[in-house]
Amino acid sequence: MTEFWIISAPGDQPSQQAWERMNVVTTKANLSTNFKFAIPSLKVGTLDALVSLTDELGKLDLFAESVVKKIAQYTEDMMEDTKEKLQENLLVNGVDIVAYLSQFQWDMAKYPVKQPLKNLAEVLAKQLSQIETDMKSRAVTYNNLKSNLQNIERKNAGNLLTRTLTDVLNKDDFVLNSEYLTTLLVVVPKTSYAQWQKTYESLADMVVPRSTKMILEDSEGGLFTVTLFQKVVEEFKAKARENRFTVREFCYNENELKAEKEEVTRLAADKKQQYGPLLRWLKVNFSETFIAWIHVKALRVFIESVLRYGLPVNFQAMLLQPNKKSVKRLRDTLNALFKHLDGASAGTVTDAAVEIPGLNVASHDYYPYVYFKIDVSLVERK
Secondary structure: OOEEEEEEEEOOHHHHHHHHHHHHHHHHOOOEEEEEOOOOOOEOOOHHHHHHHHHHHHHHHHHHHHHHHHHHHHHHHHHHHHHHHHHHHOOEOOEOHHHHHHOOOOOOOOOOOOOEHHHHHHHHHHHHHHHHHHHHHHHHHHHHHHHHHHHHHHHHOOOOOOOOOOOOOOHHHOOOOOOOEEEEEEEEEHHHHHHHHHHHHHOOOOEOOOOOEEEEEOOOEEEEEEEEEHHHHHHHHHHHHHOOOEEEOOOOOHHHHHHHHHHHHHHHHHHHHHHHHHHHHHHHHHHHHHHHHHHHHHHHHHHHHHHHHOOOOOEEEEEEEEOHHHHHHHHHHHHHHOHHHOOOOOEOHHHOOOOOOOOOHHHOOEOOOEEEEEEOOOOOOO
16 A cells, blocks of 8 residues: 555543554454554644644645655666665665654654744755755756766667767778768668669769778668769769668768767766765655655644644544555544544535634545545656
């Protein structure tokens, strides 16, 4: 199952009994795997502050989720031929996502509980924004390298009329620095090799005999050199076209070829050099971002529980991992067990008979207990 639910209910006696019944029923019927979700006692502040934070944290929750998924997706895209090792790079505090969620503990050092809730939200927002900005910058640099290298590789994989010739040409294949002679490159279909050998010397008056040589071949044909006098080049091209031989426009320049080879070598070396550090950065910051995201979820659960169940703070939060085939049965079971918490029937918010200030339930389903979903389907398979 690629989602988890965090729910909360009051910590009073009737609700404690409901928790116990829920654990027994859901476990026995294999509806879900349940874990206690420990949220510390945070500074409540004023009701107005809580209501104001509800909207802010809703937006921050979406933003945090988007950053988590961007890092996960970019990690997979970057790993190319080693995607089977993706999960090794998507750990949280050194453990997999399920283990982290099921053993969640508030990070007191990063997010001190004595800080006002608004301050905690600001710290989380700043951390997530910085990571996203840093990732964009690193990704642009690496993507440019990768794109430039891929463009060159695509040229290598093109047909004989378009592919780069850096890796196949030799200075000795050409007549260079001659006042009268020049060497052309001609693409000849495989089925016409014999015709080429018989006719190329007669396609113009001044073709050097026995000057042709095949320097490259693919599945469709071959690339041949031919040497001739410069003044008959246009005549040769016209006759070649008539015989379905294609003269490729090319001028041998040793410096340009050398520069192109060096560029390929440099790009490949730069990509290799950046790959390791970038992958390590992604691994570290996936963990940091995921941790921040779950702390945002915990803040939302805390605030909504206080708004819904009142003061003094007394609620129990629990993490549920639903069985994929039993989601509806699990929802019905929870609604039945906790219906005493609310006079409204469980269902969508349009069915609810009451409106709770600050809960912003218009954008999602309403239930008699506090509910938030964690979607951990982090990577889109292509």
